[in-house]
Amino acid sequence: MTGVDVRAPAAAERPAWADLPGRQVRDFADRALREVPALAREILDTICREHPRMPLLVDESGELVALVGIRRALEGFVQHLVRGSGSPQLHLEVFQDFGRGEGQRGRTLDSLQAVYRLGVRLAWRRLAEIGHEARIPPPAMYDLAEAGFAFLDGLVDQTVRGYAEAAARQAGERLRLQRKLTRALLGEQGAERSGPLEGWAGHAARLGWALPQRVAVGVLSRPAREAVAPAVGPEVLLDMEREQPLLLVPDPAVPGRREQVQRALRGWTGAVGPAVAPADAAVSLRWASEAMGLIERGLLPSGGLLHCTEHIDALVLLPPGELLEALADRCLAPLADRGPTQRRRLAETLLAWLETRGGAPETASRLGVHPQTVRYRMRQIRELWGDVVEDPDRRFELELVLRSQRLQGRLSPPVG
Incomplete structure (x- = not known):
């Protein structure tokens, strides 16, 4: 001694x-x-x-x-x-x-x-x-x-x-319990979940973490390989042992919770799925993972914590890329023999018209061009598509395809 x-x-x-x-x-x-x-x-x-x-x-x-x-x-x-x-x-x-x-x-x-x-x-x-x-x-x-x-x-x-x-x-015991609870909530292979989720209330209580009414699951990208765990607070479960760390945010609608997590994750990039019942935590994780994939492809903004519920259009339209490309080939076939610039301008005009459901002035305002320019382009569009643009189902398909292309950056966003 x-x-x-x-x-x-x-x-x-x-x-x-x-x-x-x-x-x-x-x-x-x-x-x-x-x-x-x-x-x-x-x-x-x-x-x-x-x-x-x-x-x-x-x-x-x-x-x-x-x-x-x-x-x-x-x-x-x-x-x-x-x-x-x-x-x-x-x-x-x-x-x-x-x-x-x-x-x-x-x-x-x-x-x-x-x-x-x-x-x-x-x-x-x-x-x-x-x-x-x-x-x-x-x-x-x-x-x-x-x-x-x-x-x-x-x-x-x-x-x-x-x-x-x-x-x-x-600290080691808490991390071990957090990982076990996280895996159980997400229903991952090998997790010890043999009964209803309520059976984990006692297990969660050992962490001082009562099972919430709603939970949102987030996926994070490390700002650096050696980045230390962010101080998200004891209410938020954090699993840093994964290649992409996970966090489980209990009752995300509680006042101040969102700001608390945002402050703790300053400097990190991540995506948080929608709030769901704890038994459906895997659903929230799936949407967060989809969003993270779009962030990595440059299709959604990085450099912060993105909330899936604020980017539903991108999450619905972008992931099934092959199907939408096939639909685009069919719907936009009338533009196939046009040059790239004309093809883009007509597509942007058609999308603005579909979104406004208005006349030339409303469409022109959305595009930032003169109404007469819109009238000229719309005459070309009707010549190319004919009665298709009057069919509600075809209009829906066209808007779906064109919105997807705009989310990918292939069409310009509206200016007004």
């Missing part, structure tokens, strides 16, 4: 404590050791009063673990003063265990350090009184104070080590 290294600050002069007569040091130590049991009890009682939520555990012998730790720390420090060199050998597991326990109970490091500061303040006050009784000169007491704080730093280090171990284990 490594000890806590207590070293006085480097100085040109020999420490005053080292020059004390051995008899005086032993007198101080004897007085202090006699006080240790009562002082340890006083320190623990004061800590419990000022930090009433701190749990008190007992060891196998029935003693309070915290009391044993305080007593051992005081005894080890005093005995080290008598030896005058080397490092005090302590059973430091008690301080690591204390840190682990506090980490598991969700206490912060600030609260732990406050407990230690309180303890050392009480200990120093009594040791200063004992030093006065033993006639220890002030310079030596200054050395004693510095050694005491260095000793405390070592104990804090051990506690922080235990705290960090507990935090790491808790």
Whole structure:
């Protein structure tokens, strides 16, 4: 077991404590050791009063673990003063265990350090009184104070080590539970889902995540291979173990939820599917994956978090590309022998007319051209298509094809 290294600050002069007569040091130590049991009890009682939520555990012998730790720390420090060199050998597991326990109970490091500061303040006050009784000169007491704080730093280090171990284990366990729950909600192969979704309420509760009424599933693209997980908050489940990370957003319509997720994912590209019942989470994932595919093809905007419900036309029209291309070949066959520029202008005019269902002025406003230009083009369109443009079913097919081409960037967007 490594000890806590207590070293006085480097100085040109020999420490005053080292020059004390051995008899005086032993007198101080004897007085202090006699006080240790009562002082340890006083320190623990004061800590419990000022930090009433701190749990008190007992060891196998029935003693309070915290009391044993305080007593051992005081005894080890005093005995080290008598030896005058080397490092005090302590059973430091008690301080690591204390840190682990506090980490598991969700206490912060600030609260732990406050407990230690309180303890050392009480200990120093009594040791200063004992030093006065033993006639220890002030310079030596200054050395004693510095050694005491260095000793405390070592104990804090051990506690922080235990705290960090507990935090790491808790984080790992939470990630494991999140992945299991995510796979179950999505109905993925190998997921442990043998009954209705409500059966996972207890499993989700271990995460502090109650099953929501609605859930939206998102797919993310990492801004860099080494990107750390975004701080989406405990309400949002995040699975970073996938090539494209997933997030499950509970009750996305809750006020502030959308803004919370947007802020956390600043700098990321992603797509969030529609809100669905938890049992249909796989449906939301499917639409998010479709949207992500369109983002990667440059057909939907990247550089932010895209919501599928705001791009329904693209998601409906773009994915079945082969079918729409076949329909386009048939519907737009009258334009086949026209040049590229004329073909595009007539197609844009036809789409504007289909969308406005108006006359030349409304269509011209949408295109940003003169109404007379629209009338001229519409005469050409009627010559090319004939009565087809009056058939509701054919008009629907034409609008479907032309909207798809505009979403792909092959036709210009309307200007008015």
